[in-house]
Amino acid sequence: MSFPTFMDTPPQWPGPAPKETDVVVIGGGVIGVCTALFLARAGKRVVVLEKGRIAAEQSSRNWGWIRVQGRDPDEIPIVLEAADHWRALAQQTNVDIGLRQEGVTYLAETEKEYTRYEAWLDHAQAYGLDSRMLDSAETAKLIPNLSRSYSGAIYTAQDMRAEPWVAVPALAGIAVREGATVVEDCAVRGLDIEGGKVAGVITEQGRIKAPEVVLAGGAWSALFLQRHGIFVPQLSVRATVVATKPMDAGYKGGATDSKVAFRHRADGGYSLAQGGFSELFVGPHAFRSLRHYVTQLRADPFGVRLLPRAPAGYPDAWGTPRSWADDDVSPFERMRVLNPAPNTRKAAKLLRQFAQMMPGLGTVKPARTWAGMIDTMPDIVPVVDRVAAIPGLTVGTGMSGHGFGIGPGMGRVLAALVTGDKVGHDLHRFRLSRFSDGSAMTLGPGI
Numbered sequence: 001m002s003f004p005t006f007m008d009t010p011p012q013w014p015g016p017a018p019k020e021t022d023v024v025v026i027g028g029g030v031i032g033v034c035t036a037l038f039l040a041r042a043g044k045r046v047v048v049l050e051k052g053r054i055a056a057e058q059s060s061r062n063w064g065w066i067r068v069q070g071r072d073p074d075e076i077p078i079v080l081e082a083a084d085h086w087r088a089l090a091q092q093t094n095v096d097i098g099l100r101q102e103g104v105t106y107l108a109e110t111e112k113e114y115t116r117y118e119a120w121l122d123h124a125q126a127y128g129l130d131s132r133m134l135d136s137a138e139t140a141k142l143i144p145n146l147s148r149s150y151s152g153a154i155y156t157a158q159d160m161r162a163e164p165w166v167a168v169p170a171l172a173g174i175a176v177r178e179g180a181t182v183v184e185d186c187a188v189r190g191l192d193i194e195g196g197k198v199a200g201v202i203t204e205q206g207r208i209k210a211p212e213v214v215l216a217g218g219a220w221s222a223l224f225l226q227r228h229g230i231f232v233p234q235l236s237v238r239a240t241v242v243a244t245k246p247m248d249a250g251y252k253g254g255a256t257d258s259k260v261a262f263r264h265r266a267d268g269g270y271s272l273a274q275g276g277f278s279e280l281f282v283g284p285h286a287f288r289s290l291r292h293y294v295t296q297l298r299a300d301p302f303g304v305r306l307l308p309r310a311p312a313g314y315p316d317a318w319g320t321p322r323s324w325a326d327d328d329v330s331p332f333e334r335m336r337v338l339n340p341a342p343n344t345r346k347a348a349k350l351l352r353q354f355a356q357m358m359p360g361l362g363t364v365k366p367a368r369t370w371a372g373m374i375d376t377m378p379d380i381v382p383v384v385d386r387v388a389a390i391p392g393l394t395v396g397t398g399m400s401g402h403g404f405g406i407g408p409g410m411g412r413v414l415a416a417l418v419t420g421d422k423v424g425h426d427l428h429r430f431r432l433s434r435f436s437d438g439s440a441m442t443l444g445p446g447i
């Protein structure tokens, strides 16, 4: 199977879009697809509008980790719910989405790091998770091919993995089967607002009437909102992944140290990346958002590499229009699939470092390299909220590199925000107003 997803994948759901519905979901990534699924289950007529292909941006380019380990405490109950959904959904599709419970391990290179991971166990215990600390010998036993010894690790056996490029389209298939409509190649240019509230959307195929809209636009969300006068300091950062060819496997979960994160894939290869490192193309929205990122930059000055300018057409490129008329071709149609060139030096380094880290696995041969643009936030936790200034609009964005695993949980929560059903989780941490209400910033764990 080819992965990740590109624009040359034939559309599975070409439309046409209906003229009227109960809810429009903008964006066919994991968050949008899962929101639509749960809205359909709630009896709503729901349409997902995707400008390119389902899951073709970060939802097929991520690591494929479904983890509770290391999460921000306020995300834990939602990702636990998501894990239950993942297990159920994997049974509700006849596609093997590669869901396996193989665990996630954070390797501690120093005692200080070990102590930091250990501190997170308080949260694990509060939720009865099976996370535990491993000493140096236990770590070597869990991951037998490691070339060096670590101070230890934190390990969560209940964590899972899946193949994102298979899983998210499979979830879209379930949503369609349960009554949702999915339309690819259909960009939303903007909201149709009447009397100060949502009346629908204006798409490249015309107007769709709907009293409720959910924006799950990933890296494009801030640009979309800016056109409607809503500022959200959401940026997008490039993250490179390199996939190896199939090779010997010992440990089949996900693991990371400071240099390399790896996940065993269903096809027998490994996906490699570097946690805690991303690249930001600086543009006007980055400047506008800068004051919100000071805390993050101070805490981790080397976590983000700054690049002078985004390629043309990117959400925060200098030349990208910030406003346009409803009958103008929008930036979303001009860039159907955001497919950043990977950092090839980083990819080569990852391959070398993985070979050094796990010499017993044999020769590390690259299969393919890609990059994605991760929608991120100053405090590294998402925005999941109703937009007070525009009644009828709900936003789920800024998943900050950990949206795949939590996707079904966030989708169910977003659906509940729309229907008024019980949300079941405290969303205070994820409110949009936190960037303007004077509250102190609390950083979540890294991207």
Ligand SMILES: NCCCC(=O)O
Residues within 6 Å of the ligand: 062, 063, 064, 065, 066, 067, 275, 400, 401, 402, 403, 404, 405, 447
């Ligand atoms: N982006 C790094 C962590 C992987 C994940 O939880 O999806």
